[in-house]
Amino acid sequence: MNTLIPERGKLLVSEPSIIGDVSFSRSVVLLTEFNDDGIVGFIINKPLDFTLNELIPEIHQEFEVYEGGPVSQDNLYFLHRIPELIPNSHLIQDGIYWGGDFQTVSTLINLNKIQTEDIKFFLGYSGWEREQLQQELDSNSWVVTDNEDSSEVLSDQMHDIWKHKMRNLGDGYEIWSNAPENPSYN
Numbered sequence: 001m002n003t004l005i006p007e008r009g010k011l012l013v014s015e016p017s018i019i020g021d022v023s024f025s026r027s028v029v030l031l032t033e034f035n036d037d038g039i040v041g042f043i044i045n046k047p048l049d050f051t052l053n054e055l056i057p058e059i060h061q062e063f064e065v066y067e068g069g070p071v072s073q074d075n076l077y078f079l080h081r082i083p084e085l086i087p088n089s090h091l092i093q094d095g096i097y098w099g100g101d102f103q104t105v106s107t108l109i110n111l112n113k114i115q116t117e118d119i120k121f122f123l124g125y126s127g128w129e130r131e132q133l134q135q136e137l138d139s140n141s142w143v144v145t146d147n148e149d150s151s152e153v154l155s156d157q158m159h160d161i162w163k164h165k166m167r168n169l170g171d172g173y174e175i176w177s178n179a180p181e182n183p184s185y186n
Contacts, residue, residue: 004144006133008034009093012041012142013165023070024141026162029126030153032079032098039128042068042079044120044153045161052109052121061109064156068122078105080119081154094150120154143169 004010012029023043033040043066052063055076068077079098083089085108086100108114128136136142145165152158 004146006031006034006039006137006142006144008032009096009147009150011145011147011165013145013162013169014142015140016166017140023067023126028158028161028165029069030079030092030096030147032092036130039130039133041126042066042077042120042122043126045158047156047159048123055123056106059106059109061112063109063116063119063121065121065123068124069126071125071127073124075124076102077122077125078102078119079122079154080105080114082114082118085113093147096150096153117155145169 006012008031010031012027012031014024014027014029026045027043028045029041030044031039031041046067047064048067050065052065053059053061055065065076067073077099079092079096080086080089080100081095081097083091083097083100086097086104089097089100092098105114105119133142137144143165145168147153149158149161
């Protein structure tokens with residue numbers, strides 16, 4: 001099934017078969033780094049139940065915070081589309097950047113110079129060694145897709161991207177798009 005090669009800027013869409021996995025069930029991961037040292041990405045569709053200003057009281061605006069993955073969940077990461085405002089940003093793909101100077105981000109948020117659609121915050125990240133991800137792909141835990149929604153990745157419209165991807169994959173996947181998150185609810 002996996003015809004695309006995972007690389008920076010691609011999406012990993014969790015297969016329905018990993019429904020019991022707390023972190024990755026119904027997840028869509030944007031790959032932000034892909035090299036011999038390993039693979040890093042962020043789950044783009046799982047908002048947490050608190051906002052940035054609840055984590056960092058010095059920030060006076062409410063920005064959603066997402067579960068980025070099971071690794072380093074006590075660290076805050078961010079993706080954005082404003083490298084001209086945030087020094088030390090790293091291009092991922094199609095106008096999406098990773099990281100940069102957080103003190104600048106904090107100041108710009110408080111000055112209302114960064115809007116919610118410009119940036120997305122994550123606690124933790126998703127990480128694999130190359131062989132580990134290949135094993136997961138071979139065991140049908142993930143489907144690699146293009147990120148045709150790159151202009152929307154930072155928006156809060158990505159909550160249903162997993163369902164959307166299931167419908168787009170066809171070949172029996174579309175039935176999963178409407179399945180309850182917990183199969184015992186069916």
